[in-house]
Amino acid sequence: ELVLTQSPGTLSLSPGERVTLSCRASQTFSSRYLAWYQQKPGQPPRLLMYSTSNRATGVPDRFSGSGSGTDFTLTINRLEPEDSAVYYCQQYGYSPFIFGPGTKVDIK
Amino acid sequence: EVQLVESGGALVQPGGSLRLSCAASGLTFSNYDMNWVRQGPGKGLEWLSYISSSTNVIYYADSVKGRFIISRDNAKNSLYLQLNSLRAEDTAVYYCATNRFDYWGQGTLVTVSS
Numbered sequence: 001e002l003v004l005t006q007s008p009g010t011l012s013l014s015p016g017e018r019v020t021l022s023c024r025a026s027q028t029f030s031s032r033y034l035a036w037y038q039q040k041p042g043q044p045p046r047l048l049m050y051s052t053s054n055r056a057t058g059v060p061d062r063f064s065g066s067g068s069g070t071d072f073t074l075t076i077n078r079l080e081p082e083d084s085a086v087y088y089c090q091q092y093g094y095s096p097f098i099f100g101p102g103t104k105v106d107i108k
Numbered sequence: 109e110v111q112l113v114e115s116g117g118a119l120v121q122p123g124g125s126l127r128l129s130c131a132a133s134g135l136t137f138s139n140y141d142m143n144w145v146r147q148g149p150g151k152g153l154e155w156l157s158y159i160s161s162s163t164n165v166i167y168y169a170d171s172v173k174g175r176f177i178i179s180r181d182n183a184k185n186s187l188y189l190q191l192n193s194l195r196a197e198d199t200a201v202y203y204c205a206t207n208r209f210d211y212w213g214q215g216t217l218v219t220v221s222s
Contacts, residue, residue, distance in 0.1 A: 035209060037153070044203055044212035045145075045153060056210060088153055092209065095167035097143070099153040 002027055004089055004100035012106045017079050021103045023089030025070040033093025036065055036074045038085045039102075045088065049074065081107050110134040110211045112204050117216030124194050124220070130187040130204030130213055138182035141165075141207035144189045146200035147215075154200075157189065158207075194220045 003026040013019055023034070031052040037045035047056040049065040052072060062077045076083055084107045089100040116128040130142070144156040157178040158167040166178055177190040187204050201215040 037209070039153075044214055045209075046212075047208070047210045050208060050210075086152075090153075090155075090209070095158060096169050097155040097158065099145075099155060102152045 001096065002029065002091055002098050004091060004098055006087075006089060006100040006103045008103060009101075010104045010106070012108060013079055015079055015081060015107060018075065018077050019079060019105060021074045021076075021087055021089075021105075023067070023072040023074070023100050025072075025091065028069045029091055030093055031068045031072070033091055034065075034067065034072050035090045035092055037088045037090065037099075038083075039088065040085045048087075076105075079105075079107050083107055110206075112206070112211055112213035114202060114204055114213045114216035117202065117218045119219045119221065120194055121222050122195060122220055126191045126194065126218060128189040128191065128202055128216055128218070130189075132185045132187065132204075135206070135211070137185040142180065142187045143205045143207065143209065144176075144178060144187075145203045145205055145209075145212075146198075146218075147203070148197070148200040151200075156202075159187070161207075191218065194218075196220050 005024045007022045034052045036049040038048050039045040053065045064075045086102045086104045088102045091098050111133045113131045141160045143158050146154050159178045175193045179188045199220050203215045205212045
């Protein structure tokens, strides 16, 4: 079964910085089926990216995604305090639709 | 505006059962495949189950296979999850989400404890 690993586990950054989050899969799958979510405390997840590099509706262009095979990344440019959240990657092409363990990003 | 509203969460004893509902509005529900996802306290997201729009395809995570049952009623714009043989580790907020996980409800809390 597919396993997704995210790194780093936690990040503490300053506004204006750039961050790259990693999502690594235990086996290759199509980049058509890699998504990223943002979750803030007490809220449901919010879809950020789908098919690796497509921004969901309303997502600012500071967010970008890339990757293929087993290695995927989410990049956030010009960090803002509101970007503080946990970010999850997910494979949704075939069951089980596995989520990664998440990366917590803290903007101070 | 698309809205998904979960309900049915409660405190239940180990071994008990519960039925969760997800009421959908603002979309043509019968056209959407749907999912259930849960999140334990302080934990990450765990996908649980998927049902196709016409109910002909159903998937479950191994952790709930044989205990949970997903279903839907397109006439009522509703998705369901029957939770049986509940364990302490099933304690979580349960979310419904559309097929591409682009719409999520606010979640309903299930607590399994004696």
